[in-house]
Amino acid sequence: xxxxxxxxxxxxxxxxxxxxxxxxxxxxxxxxxxxxxxxxxxxxxxxxxxxxxxxxxxxxxxxxxxxxxxxxxxxxxxxxxxxxxxxxxxxxxxxxxxxxxxxxxxxxxxxxxxxxxxxxxxxxxxxxxxxxxxxxxxxxxxxxxxxxxxxxxxxxxxxxxxxxxxxxxxxxxxxxxxxxxxxxxxxxxxxxxxxxxxxxxxxxxxxxxxxxxxxxxxxxxxxxxxxxxxxxxxxxxxxxxxxxxxxxxxxxxxxxxxxxxxxxxxxxxxxxxxxxxxxxxxxxxxxxxxxxxxxxxxxxxxxxxxxxxxxxxxxxxxxxxxxxxxxxxxxxxxxxxxxxxxxxxxxxxxxxxxxxxxxxxxxxxxxxxxxxxxxxxxxxxxxxxxxxxxxxxxxxxxxxxxxxxxxxxxxxxxxxxxxxxxxxxxxxxxxxxxxxxxxxxxxxxxxxxxxxxxxxxxxxxxxxxxxxxxxxxxxxxxxxxxxxxxxxxxxxxxxxxxxxxxxxxxxxxxxxxxxxxxxxxxxxxxxxxxxxxxxxxxxxxxxxxxx
Amino acid sequence: xxxxxxxxxxxxxxxxxxxxxxxxxxxxxxxxxxxxxxxxxxxxxxxxxxxxxxxxxxxxxxxxxxxxxxxxxxxxxxxxxxxxxxxxxxxxxxxxxxxxxxxxxxxxxxxxxxxxxxxxxxxxxxxxxxxxxxxxxxxxxxxxxxxxxxxxxxxxxxxxxxxxxxxxxxxxxxxxxxxxxxxxxxxxxxxxxxxxxxxxxxxxxxxxxxxxxxxxxxxxxxxxx
Numbered sequence: 001x002x003x004x005x006x007x008x009x010x011x012x013x014x015x016x017x018x019x020x021x022x023x024x025x026x027x028x029x030x031x032x033x034x035x036x037x038x039x040x041x042x043x044x045x046x047x048x049x050x051x052x053x054x055x056x057x058x059x060x061x062x063x064x065x066x067x068x069x070x071x072x073x074x075x076x077x078x079x080x081x082x083x084x085x086x087x088x089x090x091x092x093x094x095x096x097x098x099x100x101x102x103x104x105x106x107x108x109x110x111x112x113x114x115x116x117x118x119x120x121x122x123x124x125x126x127x128x129x130x131x132x133x134x135x136x137x138x139x140x141x142x143x144x145x146x147x148x149x150x151x152x153x154x155x156x157x158x159x160x161x162x163x164x165x166x167x168x169x170x171x172x173x174x175x176x177x178x179x180x181x182x183x184x185x186x187x188x189x190x191x192x193x194x195x196x197x198x199x200x201x202x203x204x205x206x207x208x209x210x211x212x213x214x215x216x217x218x219x220x221x222x223x224x225x226x227x228x229x230x231x232x233x234x235x236x237x238x239x240x241x242x243x244x245x246x247x248x249x250x251x252x253x254x255x256x257x258x259x260x261x262x263x264x265x266x267x268x269x270x271x272x273x274x275x276x277x278x279x280x281x282x283x284x285x286x287x288x289x290x291x292x293x294x295x296x297x298x299x300x301x302x303x304x305x306x307x308x309x310x311x312x313x314x315x316x317x318x319x320x321x322x323x324x325x326x327x328x329x330x331x332x333x334x335x336x337x338x339x340x341x342x343x344x345x346x347x348x349x350x351x352x353x354x355x356x357x358x359x360x361x362x363x364x365x366x367x368x369x370x371x372x373x374x375x376x377x378x379x380x381x382x383x384x385x386x387x388x389x390x391x392x393x394x395x396x397x398x399x400x401x402x403x404x405x406x407x408x409x410x411x412x413x414x415x416x417x418x419x420x421x422x423x424x425x426x427x428x429x430x431x432x433x434x435x436x437x438x439x440x441x442x443x444x445x446x447x448x449x450x451x452x453x454x455x456x457x458x459x460x461x462x463x464x465x466x467x468x469x470x471x472x473x474x475x476x477x478x479x480x481x482x483x484x485x486x487x488x489x490x491x492x493x494x495x496x497x498x499x500x501x502x503x504x505x506x507x508x509x510x511x512x513x514x515x516x517x518x519x520x521x522x523x524x525x526x527x528x529x530x531x532x533x534x535x536x537x538x539x540x541x542x543x544x545x546x547x
Numbered sequence: 548x549x550x551x552x553x554x555x556x557x558x559x560x561x562x563x564x565x566x567x568x569x570x571x572x573x574x575x576x577x578x579x580x581x582x583x584x585x586x587x588x589x590x591x592x593x594x595x596x597x598x599x600x601x602x603x604x605x606x607x608x609x610x611x612x613x614x615x616x617x618x619x620x621x622x623x624x625x626x627x628x629x630x631x632x633x634x635x636x637x638x639x640x641x642x643x644x645x646x647x648x649x650x651x652x653x654x655x656x657x658x659x660x661x662x663x664x665x666x667x668x669x670x671x672x673x674x675x676x677x678x679x680x681x682x683x684x685x686x687x688x689x690x691x692x693x694x695x696x697x698x699x700x701x702x703x704x705x706x707x708x709x710x711x712x713x714x715x716x717x718x719x720x721x722x723x724x725x726x727x728x729x730x731x732x733x734x735x736x737x738x739x740x741x742x743x744x745x746x747x748x749x750x751x752x753x754x755x756x757x758x759x760x761x762x763x764x765x766x767x768x769x770x771x772x
Contacts, residue, residue, distance in 0.1 A: 361560050447637040453624040454598050454631040455651030456700060465650075469641045 012459060018356040021349045022371045025427050028386030029378065032251075035244045035389065043233060043242045051224065055246075059225045059253060061143055062150070062218075063208055069151040070207045073300060074158025075200050079192055080297065081159075082166035083174065083184075085282040086290040092297040093163075094539070099304030100156045101531035103488045103505070105216025106524040107153045108145075109512035110308045112220070113315070115140050120311070141221040150211050152304045157210075158203030165199035166192065171280040178283075198265045205261040212254055213379040215491035216509060226250040227491065230381040234495065240389060247382040254377055309528070315521035323522045328507075332526065335503040338418070339486040342425045343479045346433035349426070350478060351471075354437045355463060358446070369438070376431035380424075380491030387424040387496065391415035421496045428492060429485050433478040440474020441467075473541045480534040487530050548609075549736055550574040550597075550704060555606035557592055566592050567760045570606070574738070574753065579730060581751035582740045589760040590740040591634070594706040597738070598631050599624035611703045630702030630735075634709045636693040638681035644668075644692050645677040651700040667695040671729060686714050687722050691729070698733055705730070707739035711746055723749045748772065 080086075081093050102110075115121050115138040122138055125131045140148065166174075173195060177187045193200075215227040226246055233242045285293055353372050357365035375383065392415045395402075402409040414420060448470065452462040468475075490505050497506060504523040511520035555570040566589045574580050582590045595601045597608055599615065599622060607617035610629065615622045638647050645664050652660045668674045671691035681689055690710065697705055710726060711719055727750045730737050741747060747754055747768070754772060755765040764771045 447633050447635065448639060450598075450600050450624070451631070451633055451637040451639075451696075452650070453600070454627070454629060455696070456625050456628075456653055458623075458625050466639055470639075 014352060014356040014459060015360070018353045018368055021353055022368050024423070025375055025430060026371055028383060028390045028424075028427065029374075031390045031393075032244055032247055032382065032386045035241065036248045038241045038244070040245065041239065041241060043237055043239045044245055047229070047233070047242060047246075051229065054224050055226050055229050058143060058218075058223055059212070062146055062211060062223075062225065063253070063257070065143075065147040066150040066154070066211050067204050067208055069147065070155040070158050071200060071204050073151065074155040074203055075162055075193070075196070077155070077159045077297065077300065078162035078166055078196075079188055080293050082163050082280055083192075083282055084293060085284045086293040088294060088297075089282075092301065095301055095305070096159055096297065097156045097535065098301070098532070099153045101528050101535060102153055102305065102308055103216070103490070103524075103527060103531075104149055104153050104210070104214055105220060105490055105509060105512075106312075106520075106527065107308055108149050108217040108220050109517055109520060110311055110524070111140055111145070111149065113517040114307070114311055143223055145221050146217055146223050149217050150207070150214070152300070154207040154210055155300075155304075157206040158200060161203040161206075162196050162199045165196050167279055174280055184283075201261055201264045205257055208257050209254065209377050209379075212250065212257070213381075213491065215381060215494065220509075220512060226253070227379060227381045230385065231491075231495065234385065234388075240385065243385050244389070247385045250379055250382055254379065258377060312521045312525050312528070315518040316525055319518045320522055323519055328522070331502045331504055331507045331523065334501065335487050335505070338421065338425075338503065339483045342422055342429070342486050343433070343482040345422070345426055346430050346482050347437065347475060347478050349430060350434040350437040351475075354434060354441050355459075355467065357438075358441050359449070359459060369434075372434045373431040375427040375429070378428065380428060380489070381495065383424050383428050384492050384495040387420055387427070388415060391420050391423070416498055418498055418501065421493065421498075424492045424496050425486055425489065428489075429482050432485060433482045436474055436478030436481055437471070440471045440478075443474070444470045473544070477538055477541055480537050484531050484534045487527055548573040549576040549578075549611060550738075551607070551609040552593075552597075553607045553609075555593070555596060555608065556604045557589075557596060557601065558604055565604070565760055567596075567603075570757075570760075570762055572755050572762070572765050574736060576736055577734055578736055578752045579750060580738045580753045580755065581747040582738065582755050582757055583744065583747050584742065584757035586742055588757050590742075590757055591708050593757075594631065594708055594738065594740060597704070598629050598706060599627050628700070628703050629706060630697030630700065630704070631706040632690070632693045632697050632708065632710060635713060636681075636689050638689055638692055638696070640681055643678050643680055644673065644684070647681070647692055648696045648699050651696065653700075663699055667699050670698070670732060671695045672725075687718060687725075690714070690722070691725070694726070694729060698735065703736065705733075705735045705737040707737060709740055709742075711741065711743065719745075720749075726750060744772065 077096055081089060081096070113119055117135050119138075122133075122135065125133060139145075173191055174187060177191045213227075215231060218225045219228045219231065226249060230243050230246045230250070233239045233246060350372070353368055357369045392412065395412045395415050398413070399411055402411070402413055410416070444467065448466050449459075449462045452466045453459075457465065487503075488505060490509055493503055493506050494509065497503070502510070504527055508520045508523040508527070511517070511523070550573065552570060552572050555567055556565060557567040558565045570589075570593060572580070582593060584590050592601065596603050597610070597615070602621060603616060605618070608615040610627070613622075614620050615627055639650065642650065645668070648664045648667050649660050652663055655663060664677070665674075668677055671694055673688060673691055673695070676684060676688065676692075681692065684692065690713075694705075694707075707726075711722065714722055723746060730750070739746075739750070751768055753766065754768055756763045756771065
């Protein structure tokens with residue numbers, strides 16, 4: 001009965017399936033690595049001589065400015081909400097998450113629609129106020145505009161993480177500082193900022209990864225960055241080798257962000273070691289201070305949610321008759337079935353990998369777990385190029401089989417099908433599903449499965465009888481999070497969709513790009529509603545679990 | 548000997564020091580053994596090794612003449628026939644009391660299962676609680692369900708991890724008596740882990756005292772304490 005002594009659980013189908021899943025995730029990225037050192041061609045020399053500097057400078061400007069402003073807005077809001085009481089605070093506490101429900105590309109064209117020559121702001125100034133101002137003051141289609149959009153619509157990452165840190169971890173420290181008769185701003189600078197450094201940096205790095213992933217905003221505003229360059233070399237020039245080179249440079253930027261995050265966080269982790277979790281008791285603000293806090297929260301919320309939503313609603317009233325037709329239902333249907341298929345796929349993969357990792361304390365499980373969450377930091381454009389290269393080469397190798405099945409078959413089958421899109425989504429969003437599932441497993445711990453095993457059930461039976469029923473909330477949360485991300489996703493969908501295949505997101509982008517901003521409002525509103533619904537669902541699940 | 552533990556040595560993957568060093572002890576069938584020691588001394592680890600939830604570095608474990616572990620054998624937990632009551636009971640929250648107890652009865656038909664569940668409920672005196680969910684029971688009741696669940700498949704040995712740690716102090720003596728009578732009625736060979744001498748005195752036949760992974764003393768209750 002010689003069994004694998006070093007592993008308390010014999011190698012199983014769980015390990016095998018995990019290995020396959022992880023391999024699929026890593027393959028396209030490997031493909032990019034293999035092609036980095038291909039011999040460069042004329043396009044590359046042209047880009048290197050004339051354009052590369054712009055890409056780098058623009059990208060750096062956007063990253064630094066967005067990081068700076070989201071940090072300020074996110075942290076100050078988190079501190080206000082966590083430590084003070086003022087009118088409507090309870091509403092702001094959750095409402096300040098809402099800007100995340102508006103995808104940045106939708107925000108970009110909406111704000112352009114508000115500020116351009118025929119937009120509500122200039123019309124109001126011209127017709128009502130009789131002021132004739134130079135339109136250039138209202139032009140937001142610039143790097144500043146990009147930073148504005150990213151800041152106002154992505155700051156909730158910093159806000160959410162920092163606030164929950166402050167609420168749960170800092171009560172004793174803040175109360176001590178108050179007892180030592182330090183004032184509010186003093187405490188903020190000398191206590192809050194240092195202790196919540198990890199949370200702030202963590203949130204900001206999420207914002208920056210989103211910014212680096214973005215294609216919709218920069219391309220709509222005509223700002224040249226790595227994402228737009230990758231698209232151009234791929235679509236207009238059909239030049240994969242240059243696209244790969246650009247993609248790898250973008251990856252380097254991502255690594256710099258991630259390493260900086262690690263370094264800035266230092267040894268300080270989110271959680272403190274004290275087991276006592278006591279919520280901080282907020283101080284009541286009065287008079288001017290209360291009004292100031294209220295106005296600050298309200299103005300951010302207006303810019304990040306209320307104003308764009310009102311504008312989109314107005315536009316949708318103007319255009320719904322034209323837009324809502326049979327074809328539109330088709331786009332919606334595409335969005336929904338794609339999102340459901342990928343979300344189910346991701347949740348199944350996440351469950352397999354996470355369960356394998358938690359029952360094996362081997363180093364391999366750590367590697368698997370790291371790879372599973374890697375995809376989210378890789379920008380869509382990079383994943384897209386990797387997936388295309390991989391699929392085309394698979395197709396070339398499979399031609400014989402295609403022809404054997406159907407003699408009139410084309411050469412490129414996989415790489416022109418929706419399969420490619422599903423594959424790429426899975427790589428990019430596996431992290432989101434995986435983290436939800438992993439934290440679900442963390443919550444239930446090992447004891448229930450151990451109890452089941454001492455009662456005579458194997459790993460797989462234990463999983464279906466014990467773990468799965470207890471994991472229901474995590475499964476639903478994971479599914480909802482992935483579903484929304486895919487409904488919103490733009491760059492991957494634009495590059496990898498089959499010819500003439502549209503989703504709500506691509507249709508929104510097409511309308512906006514064709515100067516049909518009003519028409520884009522209906523698909524936008526549907527995407528936003530789906531996001532709001534899923535946030536509400538997650539909120540309900542969390543509340544239920546707390547009870 | 549019914550249970551033979553020989554030179555059991557164990558180290559957790561992420562720790563520098565050995566959690567257990569050359570642990571040896573024997574048990575006769577039907578005996579109740581207590582492992583006494585300070586927290587972090589490796590007491591619970593011994594139970595986890597006997598149950599097959601961790602793999603020893605070296606040594607051997609023999610239960611009822613079957614080798615569970617030695618240099619070329621490792622029997623996986625589900626094949627060991629060892630019952631375990633976890634420190635916080637680990638009752639499946641999505642199953643009622645009777646479903647929890649029935650869980651381990653895989654080899655019986657439906658009728659036999661029902662009979663066995665009823666026997667167990669009687670043994671732990673919870674006949675009226677069969678259709679409650681675990682969270683609707685008191686701590687002491689939950690513990691009795693956990694014992695019933697572990698005993699239901701007729702294991703060769705019952706392991707109890709800190710059975711009194713989650714209970715109110717004023718209930719302790721009552722629950723000690725209850726546990727003792729349940730174990731005696733079932734006639735089961737049992738090992739329980741505790742840091743409280745009073746637990747040992749009122750229940751155990753034999754004691755092993757453990758300090759920093761090594762056995763200090765072992766023997767009959769009156770010899771050791």
